[in-house]
Amino acid sequence: MQDVPSLVAAAREGRPRAVARLISLVEGASPQLREVMAALAPLAGNAYVVGLTGSPGVGKSTSTSALVSAYRRQGKRVGVLAVDPSSPFSGGALLGDRVRMSDHASDPGVYIRSMATRGHLGGLAWAAPQAVRVLDAAGCDVVLVETVGVGQSEVEIASQADTSVVLLAPGMGDGIQAAKAGILEIGDVYVVNKADRDGADATARELNHMLGLGESRGPGDWRPPIVKTVAARGEGIDEVVEALEKHRAWMEERGELAARRLARASREVETIAVTALRERIADLHGDRRLGALAERIVSGDLDPYRAADSLVEALAES
Amino acid sequence: MQDVPSLVAAAREGRPRAVARLISLVEGASPQLREVMAALAPLAGNAYVVGLTGSPGVGKSTSTSALVSAYRRQGKRVGVLAVDPSSPFSGGALLGDRVRMSDHASDPGVYIRSMATRGHLGGLAWAAPQAVRVLDAAGCDVVLVETVGVGQSEVEIASQADTSVVLLAPGMGDGIQAAKAGILEIGDVYVVNKADRDGADATARELNHMLGLGESRGPGDWRPPIVKTVAARGEGIDEVVEALEKHRAWMEERGELAARRLARASREVETIAVTALRERIADLHGDRRLGALAERIVSGDLDPYRAADSLVEALAES
Known part of the structure; x- marks a missing residue:
């Protein structure tokens, strides 16, 4: 096995296997974990971390894949971390649809990694930020963290992102109702995917209404935009990227990005x-x-x- | 305010307001919390704790209410703890359908309590066992713990029950698929509610198939039964009670009940x-x-x- 400094150097040069090996070291709580984290500390902090959550069936993988393509067109290096907290016992992630990401499998500017929860409450909260740190230190400009469902674990993951995207799809009214208490508080950007289907406008309207019912906002406050997409055809994806850039600019202007990263580091420790x-x-x-x-x-x-x-x-x- | 020994004595005599007050004391981490828990310790350990989980819409409240009626016909005192982990931030539980429990509101042999997650991961895991302990010490023969959804928190709650019931309903195929990794490992008894609807047999068959795919069982092992119910009309509820009694008898015979309670106490500490x-x-x-x-x-x-x-x-x- 390569020593940690060589692995870190190789990861910085863009070698995907070195990145994968480093994530395995931090994910598995290996003896080298501390050495890896110490080596990465001065290198991390440049990546923009975007969290994507949504119920099964809203088209999260397809949306993530479309976002990867959009960022690649801008020449950015992209990391994808797909986490699945729905399987608390088996330790194996239900990531069959991960094959959709195979579009990017041969692109040296994209790193894709799946992660299950390791079977215990808080396991994901522990491992995911470490994996994000590896992707960040390896030189990714953007790290997309995709999680299944909206529950406590997902909310915790979302709280580790710079910007959180919540995805919905038409005709999942029950899901919106069930999840609304959670999603109204975590989304910085909302996406109604499969917008070519019946009910997309109604879903967007319902969401808009629900967001309006939330806390009142001041003049300089962020009002989460609702973007309609058909991710499978790439429609609306540029608008999502634009919304993300706007949110990032708003956060930087307000000192919110630094505040979020500080809060994230506190929770991590x-x-x-x-x-x-x-x-x-x-x-x-x-x-x-x-x-x-x-x-x-x-x-x-x-x-x-x-x-x-x-x-x-x-x-x-x- | 009454002192703790008087409250405990009143709760033992079946005064609902004393029970409610004790739960508030343990739930709110009050200064009296430790005194309450010390007073309850020698009195608890008699109640049979049944956990009920299932996605929104499967008829959990209706089923719980029907089970309460069935146990009341047997002359048993019943406690109900309805926990809602779906609302991680607001601290308010989405328990609108709790009104269905109003059938039992005037019955002095039934205690009903709702509980939200208090906004932090692990909050439910912390508060729910304490509330169960109050209901147990107050003399309930059966405590039904009802949770929304199947996720990590719910699994944790289920692990605190003596017997776990997982509820499903026809026509929620997506939900089964999404949740299957979790529910296959937590159910001691499965209930397909709304069995008068199309697809009930298919749901039961699919579930039976999925359970068969699980770990192989030895001759004396528990094979979770699948019971079909129409809880709104009370149909099949006696069969659920019978399945619960069978599971309890099986656990007692195998020393499993003592083992589960020991494991539960370990986790609680x-x-x-x-x-x-x-x-x-x-x-x-x-x-x-x-x-x-x-x-x-x-x-x-x-x-x-x-x-x-x-x-x-x-x-x-x-």
Whole structure:
């Protein structure tokens, strides 16, 4: 295996296998993880990170692929991270439609990576920012992070993007209703895809109405645009890119981009610290301490709060 | 306000307002939280906890209400906890259809409580077991925990039940496909509701096929039954209760019930301990330490792992 400095140098030169290897190292929590992250730290921070979320069936992969093409026409290097938090147990992502991305498989200016949640709550929150950091440090100008559905994990992922795009499609009214509480707060740009289908205008109108019901905005505040697309034919994609550029310019003007990145770094550190503490607890579990506490709780001899106290104390001593 | 011992005594006597007050105390992380949990510890452990999950529109509230009626006919005291993890930001649960439960509002043998996620990942995992513990200690024979959707949070909730019921409805094929990786692993009993609609048999067949594709089962292993219901008319509900009783008997025979409760207590302690540690980190945040670390990460001066190390060290010293 190549050493970390050589891998980083190769990734910077645009070698896709070096990028893939670095992502595997950070994703798998390898022994080299810390060395990789230390080497990448001074190189990252240039990529514009765009999150894309939406229910299954809205055409996320097709839209992502069309956005990749648009950015490539501008000569930009593009990274794609496709994350699937819908499979909490299997560890395998349901990414059959990833084949649509094969248009870009032979393009040396595009890196595509799929990622599942690794089976535990918070796993995605932990691994995804590290993979974004690799793509960023490798010289990508834009990193597209595509997630399935709108739920807590997806919201957490969206909060790690500079700009969040929420995709909808006509005829998924139930989905909009179910998800509306979530999506109204995470979208910087809304896309109604499959706009050639019946009901596209109604979906856009409903969305516009729902966004209007949200918090009142001041004169300089960002009003999320709603863009209609037919991603499969590339229609409306330039308008999406334009909306993204406008949002980026607005964020830079307001200091919002720096604020978001600072908040993202805070959450990242916190997540890593909590994961480390969780692992220490797991070590104590191997030590039978947690099991013994659980037995006392089930028997009614101890309540979970006092049990947690003794666990935290044990951590401090470890 | 009543003191905790009086509240606990009143809850044990079946006073609904005392039960409600105790749940508010544990849900809101009040100063009395620890006192309440200590008082409840020796009283809990008798309730049979049934989790119900399913996508919006499958008739979860109606099914829950029908199950409440069935258990009431058996003379059992029933607690219902309706949790809604779909609204990560607003803190308000989308529980409009909770009105269907009003059939039971005047029944002193039934306690009904709604709960939202409190806006942070893991919030539900933290609060729901405490509320279940109150209902258990108050003398409920059965506690039904109803959650919306099948995602990571819901899976976590399901893992806190003795028996998990997954509800489906005909004509939601997309939902099944999207959710299948998750639901195949959490259901002890499957219910195809709205079985008077077209496609109910096809849904049951598809589900049966999907379950067969799962891990091979030994001769004494549990094979999740699929029950067809029309909950709005009470049809099939007795069969659901029967399936639940069979699963409970199977678990008791195999020592599985004790094992699940032990695992649940372990997770509960771990979650409380991690929450406590997270709060200590938040305290450090107020201390500007996390903010300063985040600034160094954004500037490329520090990587997030070394930042997390210094945070964990600071925790140990605090």
